[in-house]
Amino acid sequence: MGTVDGKLNDVSMLGSVRNFAETAQFEQMFKDGMGMVEEAASYLDGEGRDHAKTLSRKGALAYAAESMRLTTRLMQVASWLLVQRAVARNEMTVTEARTQRYRLGAKELCYARPIEGADELPHPLADMIARSRRLYARVDRLDKMMHGDASEVEPKTAVARQLSKIESAFRQMKAEDRLH
Template sequence: MSNRANDPRDSGGDAPVPFAEKYAVSPQFDDLFREGMALVEDAASYLDGPGRKDSKRLSGAAGLAYSTESMRLTTKLMQIASWLLVRRSVGRGEMTLEEALKSRQRAKLTYPAQSPRPDGFDELPDELQRLVNECDALYDRVLRLDRLISLSNDRPPRSEDNPVASQVDRLREAFEATQEAAPTAASATSSDGR
């Protein structure tokens, strides 16, 4: 049996489709997914191959920077890959949005978008610098999308949860009561002949 009620591609009905569900089945997401996984592969190939040789040539601050940046790069790419895989699973219907939100709590994007560069960064091999810069740019995009998706899934606060909304509701009620009373007072005045 088809579960069309939960299919984000089904545009029928009055309920809006959350951004998270719509984005997960979009061509833009497919492009981001391919870009992210390609960067993971590039980094793994470099760090397991030419990067090993490059790191042995470094000493001092550059050697420490290589270790720091390669660990940070690996961690960020694992977080990006995890985020992309969870979003793809939601888009394919393999995981519910609720499960994805729980998974998001376990695999948080923990770094700032742009990490400070350690001393010796400029001495690092060009390929590692390229990978780090591309990773930071991709991480920034994923972080912004994650925040946007989170905001689109948050329900608006109820009036009783929000003191400002509660006051606005009370003002609206008072205004409506005044509007209803105004015609009665005017008709009472005209019936008295005053």
């Protein structure tokens, strides 16, 4: 691949992105990613609601936080996959795809450790979370290989701010429980 100042140029990146997006590996990743989006939506809208009602207060907070992280992680993966496909179909340039706007985002949120109470999560949700973490990490590695390491510091997202508030409330609740 050609480089300019140590960075891959668009000509070589274009071939790399197009070639990857046309592989069976990409198609399987695309299918898996989109399938997980549908699976999570179905679970969280159906059976997951029933499961959430049976959790303790600590478990319910973890359910809210971790389901938000799950959907964020999956939306980031789905967006990234769609961008790669758009480049392969000449609907978008590699230069556009390499901008921060189209890169895999929300890393701070998506890689954050599970909050306290996550051990109470229903098995179907815990399983989806684990699989989404592996898929997100895989896409992150591919993104870095194909487009380089993002140099900009990612701004804190609205979801990350909300999760921080949930974690703060959880710490306060834990402190109150110690007083009783």
